[in-house]
Amino acid sequence: MATTIQSTTGGRGTTSADATTARRRNAKRPIWQEQPSVAGQGAKGGVIVVALLLIAFPLYSVAVTSFSTQASINVAGGLVVWPHGLTLNAYRLIISGGVVGRALIISLAITAAGTAISMVVTVLAAYGLSRQGSFGHRTILWVMMITMFFNGGIIPLFLVVSALGGYDQYWALILPSAVSVFNLIVMRAFFASTAAEVIESARVDGAGDWAILRRIVLPMSKPVIAVIALFYAVGYWNSWFNILLFMPSDSVRWPLQMVMYNYVTEGMTMPSSGTSGVGQYLGNQQIAPLSLQMAVVVLTVVPVLLVYPFVQKHFTKGVLLGAIKG
Amino acid sequence: MCLPALVLLLVFGYAPMLGLVMAFQDYDLYDGFLHSPWVGFANFQQLFADPGFWHAFTNTLVLFSVQLVLFFPVPIALAILLDSLLSRRLRSLIQSVVTLPHFFSMVMVVTIFNEMFGGSGLLDTFLRSHGVKNPADIMTDPSTFKFLVSGQLIWKEAGWSMIVFLAALAAISPSLYEAAAVDGAGWWSRLRHITLPGLKPITILLLILQLGYALTFGFEQMLIQLPAVGPGAGQVITTFSYENGIVNGDFSYGAAAGLFLGVTSVILILAANKVAHLFGEAGLYRK
Numbered sequence: 001m002a003t004t005i006q007s008t009t010g011g012r013g014t015t016s017a018d019a020t021t022a023r024r025r026n027a028k029r030p031i032w033q034e035q036p037s038v039a040g041q042g043a044k045g046g047v048i049v050v051a052l053l054l055i056a057f058p059l060y061s062v063a064v065t066s067f068s069t070q071a072s073i074n075v076a077g078g079l080v081v082w083p084h085g086l087t088l089n090a091y092r093l094i095i096s097g098g099v100v101g102r103a104l105i106i107s108l109a110i111t112a113a114g115t116a117i118s119m120v121v122t123v124l125a126a127y128g129l130s131r132q133g134s135f136g137h138r139t140i141l142w143v144m145m146i147t148m149f150f151n152g153g154i155i156p157l158f159l160v161v162s163a164l165g166g167y168d169q170y171w172a173l174i175l176p177s178a179v180s181v182f183n184l185i186v187m188r189a190f191f192a193s194t195a196a197e198v199i200e201s202a203r204v205d206g207a208g209d210w211a212i213l214r215r216i217v218l219p220m221s222k223p224v225i226a227v228i229a230l231f232y233a234v235g236y237w238n239s240w241f242n243i244l245l246f247m248p249s250d251s252v253r254w255p256l257q258m259v260m261y262n263y264v265t266e267g268m269t270m271p272s273s274g275t276s277g278v279g280q281y282l283g284n285q286q287i288a289p290l291s292l293q294m295a296v297v298v299l300t301v302v303p304v305l306l307v308y309p310f311v312q313k314h315f316t317k318g319v320l321l322g323a324i325k326g
Numbered sequence: 327m328c329l330p331a332l333v334l335l336l337v338f339g340y341a342p343m344l345g346l347v348m349a350f351q352d353y354d355l356y357d358g359f360l361h362s363p364w365v366g367f368a369n370f371q372q373l374f375a376d377p378g379f380w381h382a383f384t385n386t387l388v389l390f391s392v393q394l395v396l397f398f399p400v401p402i403a404l405a406i407l408l409d410s411l412l413s414r415r416l417r418s419l420i421q422s423v424v425t426l427p428h429f430f431s432m433v434m435v436v437t438i439f440n441e442m443f444g445g446s447g448l449l450d451t452f453l454r455s456h457g458v459k460n461p462a463d464i465m466t467d468p469s470t471f472k473f474l475v476s477g478q479l480i481w482k483e484a485g486w487s488m489i490v491f492l493a494a495l496a497a498i499s500p501s502l503y504e505a506a507a508v509d510g511a512g513w514w515s516r517l518r519h520i521t522l523p524g525l526k527p528i529t530i531l532l533l534i535l536q537l538g539y540a541l542t543f544g545f546e547q548m549l550i551q552l553p554a555v556g557p558g559a560g561q562v563i564t565t566f567s568y569e570n571g572i573v574n575g576d577f578s579y580g581a582a583a584g585l586f587l588g589v590t591s592v593i594l595i596l597a598a599n600k601v602a603h604l605f606g607e608a609g610l611y612r613k
Binding site: 026028029030031032033034044047048051052054055056058059061062076077078079081120121122124125127128129140143144147149150151152153154155156157158159160161163164175176177178179181184209234237238239240241244245257260261263265293294297300301304305308309312315 | 330331334337338340342345346348358404410411412413420422424425431433434442446447448450451454455481485489504506508512513545546549553564568571577580581584585587588
């Protein structure tokens with residue numbers, strides 16, 4: 001009798017006398033799992049701390065450096081780890097105009113316009129394809145999916161876009177990548193599974209497609225719409241190669257990623273430019289070039305950080321649906 | 327309702343596919359697809375006789391294999407580790423941090439690595455201040471480039487790939503573990519006989535998807551770092567195609583390399599699916 005009580009409370013054959021000294025069993029731990037050893041727990045904790053630091057530490061020191069003065073960058077000999085001598089000068093310079101400020105606005109505009117276009121096109125197609133047995137349903141799906149596995153490649157795409165007059169045009173950064181078939185399929189699967197019955201009953205009640213889409217499908221699909229809008233927005237925000245391809249020389253009109261790329265390649269081919277290069281001036285104050293570069297990196301990350309927390313909780317659903325049904 | 331999407335895919339997906347006929351032409355910008363002279367397989371003959379192409383081909387296979395071997399176990403291990411945590415709070419905190427870099431651009435990731443490991447990066451400064459005379463510049467060293475790009479891939483994508491495995495782990499029935507524990511199985515044999523077999527289908531599916539991208543993976547990553555590391559280590563078929571086609575303006579030659587890539591990739595996907603069917607898995611599509 002006594003042993004059964006002990007085993008359900010998780011003691012390892014301890015008597016009630018020293019039960020207080022034994023480690024208490026975590027209530028959430030499944031009953032079949034043995035109490036972990038101290039070494040095992042320590043190793044686990046160690047791995048987790050290292051993984052978190054590997055991601056957080058570079059971001060931290062980049063951020064600190066973007067706020068640092070030339071003097072403290074000189075002391076550190078590069079990236080600053082221990083902050084002293086903080087300044088907002090790099091950001092003041094960016095706000096006051098110039099290449100980076102303009103690039104920031106251009107990037108925001110492309111991302112906003114691109115995401116809007118992509119979402120409208122994707123939602124429409126996903127809804128159209130979500131009804132089993134609608135006209136040409138399977139054929140259209142196949143036509144779309146083939147482009148996931150085979151495409152013409154860079155050079156024919158470049159020539160097609162150029163022939164349409166897209167060279168050096170902002171639409172060339174948006175329209176060729178406006179439809180992601182993967183996103184479309186994820187969304188279609190969500191529409192087809194989640195809202196199917198409600199849609200049917202609404203149709204019986206005589207509602208048209210537009211009304212169903214606006215009043216039923218969209219409100220019911222907020223999670224998947226949020227995730228896919230994030231995927232699209234991040235795609236536009238982060239894209240770099242299409243800038244190199246379609247507007248390589250027009251540096252005045254470059255989005256942010258291209259400006260950042262130029263800073264990096266300069267940094268990689270001239271290793272010491274971080275500490276000794278000639279910086280830009282704000283009034284008569286010299287801005288540390290490295291802190292300006294790091295401010296650009298921070299600017300590319302901040303919008304992602306702002307949106308991320310709100311969408312993050314839906315990832316599992318979005319990713320999984322895609323992985324299973326895609 | 328599918329019309330806008332279809333139009334975009336036809337213009338920017340299928341029109342370039344038709345444009346691939348230029349691989350069999352001596353394409354000239356002024357003559358276009360319709361009037362450029364046909365040359366048959368001349369571009370491909372030139373391609374297969376070009377040592378630069380075979381070098382890029384070998385590089386592609388080496389970089390892909392090293393990345394696959396180093397990268398693939400990491401998300402699985404991360405998922406198993408995270409799944410074993412009892413605190414939900416801690417679990418979701420770690421998950422949000424490790425998935426974050428997936429949303430950074432490749433340019434940004436390379437920048438971060440350059441600031442950490444480059445010629446005037448943190449590691450370099452640290453080593454110099456501790457008496458190391460000439461620390462290796464990891465960012466420009468061709469011999470370690472494959473490990474560098476694997477490290478970048480792990481930093482950026484391991485957390486994201488983990489999510490799928492986490493979901494697969496959550497789908498394994500706890501009663502299996504319970505029964506095994508009653509039969510006296512320790513955590514190691516539970517891992518080997520329940521957890522890993524439970525992850526097998528999704529692992530095979532993801533491996534197939536990876537194989538499909540074997541020849542086209544990492545294009546931006548390589549292109550960004552080509553100037554620093556040199557074509558010896560960093561030139562892959564995609565960058566080869568881009569350099570010849572766009573940078574040097576030899577459109578037909580670049581398109582020929584691109585067509586070779588596309589066709590080989592499709593064959594790879596179909597072959598990988600066959601293998602998955604042989605193993606009794608569903609794969610990307612069913613038989």
